[in-house]
Amino acid sequence: MKGLQEFSRSMHKRYRYHKLRQSRVWQEYDTLNGKKTPALTIIIQTTGCRWAHHSGCTMCGYFRDSLPGGIDETQIISQMDKALEKYAGESIIKIFTSGSFLDSKEISFHTQKKILKEVAKKPHVKKISIESRPEYVTDKIEELAQTIKPVAFEVSIGLESANDHILEKSINKGFLFNDWLKAAKCIREHNLDLKTYLLIKPAFLTEREAIEDCIQSAGKILDFSTTISFNPVNIHSYTMLEWLWNRGEYRPPWLWSIMSILKEVNHLDDKTHIQCDIIAGGQKRGAHNCGKCDKKILDNINNFSLSQNEKFLVDVECECKKKWEGILELEGFTKGFYF
Numbered sequence: 001m002k003g004l005q006e007f008s009r010s011m012h013k014r015y016r017y018h019k020l021r022q023s024r025v026w027q028e029y030d031t032l033n034g035k036k037t038p039a040l041t042i043i044i045q046t047t048g049c050r051w052a053h054h055s056g057c058t059m060c061g062y063f064r065d066s067l068p069g070g071i072d073e074t075q076i077i078s079q080m081d082k083a084l085e086k087y088a089g090e091s092i093i094k095i096f097t098s099g100s101f102l103d104s105k106e107i108s109f110h111t112q113k114k115i116l117k118e119v120a121k122k123p124h125v126k127k128i129s130i131e132s133r134p135e136y137v138t139d140k141i142e143e144l145a146q147t148i149k150p151v152a153f154e155v156s157i158g159l160e161s162a163n164d165h166i167l168e169k170s171i172n173k174g175f176l177f178n179d180w181l182k183a184a185k186c187i188r189e190h191n192l193d194l195k196t197y198l199l200i201k202p203a204f205l206t207e208r209e210a211i212e213d214c215i216q217s218a219g220k221i222l223d224f225s226t227t228i229s230f231n232p233v234n235i236h237s238y239t240m241l242e243w244l245w246n247r248g249e250y251r252p253p254w255l256w257s258i259m260s261i262l263k264e265v266n267h268l269d270d271k272t273h274i275q276c277d278i279i280a281g282g283q284k285r286g287a288h289n290c291g292k293c294d295k296k297i298l299d300n301i302n303n304f305s306l307s308q309n310e311k312f313l314v315d316v317e318c319e320c321k322k323k324w325e326g327i328l329e330l331e332g333f334t335k336g337f338y339f
């Protein structure tokens with residue numbers, strides 16, 4: 001998909017990178033052994049995702065948080081030290097870069113170990129979570145896991161879709177389902193936790209196609225993932241998706257669609273944790289409904305993600321549901337089915 005790659009690259013070129021920033025840190029809730037648990041999320045600035053520098057995924061603007069010119073190890077450690085000053089006894093610590101923690105071009109293996117060792121020393125930490133593209137997952141993760149024992153280690157991978165056609169032609173993901181599978185097997189063989197992200201509504205899919213893709217993808221990855229985390233698209237600046245959205249050719253997913261995905265996937269099995277993290281929910285750049293029912297549904301999705309209690313998946317009454325149902329029925333005919 002050379003055209004898609006060139007287009008994504010041309011969007012990125014419009015952006016002017018800033019100087020080195022400090023890490024971003026915030027407290028939130030996540031789950032640990034099925035229970036709602038306080039978590040500390042840390043995002044450190046690195047040279048960024050290698051794939052984003054090549055061309056990048058069509059919805060991803062995280063390259064704007066990186067510094068391609070290079071960030072040395074001392075700066076990375078100093079960002080971590082500063083971030084950890086905010087530690088307030090959380091049991092989960094998530095350490096993200098705007099790329100792959102396991103990519104040695106972003107963070108050397110030596111520094112990866114050093115960071116994890118420091119974090120695992122925090123008095124109440126029980127789980128450390130990192131993110132990576134599949135190509136950087138190797139048997140070396142065992143050495144990292146040993147460094148932090150008995151703290152649990154979770155590796156998260158953004159698969160987005162288990163459909164190769166969508167990965168290639170909608171997302172420009174730069175890897176295929178089997179690449180994820182190889183990494184997933186490696187993570188599970190080492191008895192580590194695997195969180196897999198699925199994207200709700202990649203470019204060029206109708207609302208109905210997006211729902212079906214998420215349900216089918218979840219079915220294909222359940223056996224390997226300890227958690228499936230659905231990420232509904234939110235429009236990032238300097239991306240191809242933003243370009244489509246500005247032309248009125250893309251709408252972020254309806255919250256009704258998210259509810260219907262969660263309801264279906266929740267019934268597929270009872271061992272995989274299902275969650276959905278909605279950024280910019282209820283806003284025009286994020287997943288939204290009519291504006292009147294958004295808050296209630298967003299709260300329900302959040303509560304379901306933290307508790308797995310299906311009572312939160314009951315529908316809220318709102319007249320906009322009829323409009324959404326009409327879109328599911330008609331959109332394929334007016335746009336022409338893409339898949």
Ligand code: SF4
Pocket residue numbers: 049050051052056057060061062063098099133158173
């Ligand atoms: S979504 Fe992940 S893999 Fe894709 S460009 Fe962004 S950071 Fe890189």
Ligand SMILES: [Zn+2]
Pocket residue numbers: 289290291292293294318319320321
């Ligand atoms: Zn509504």
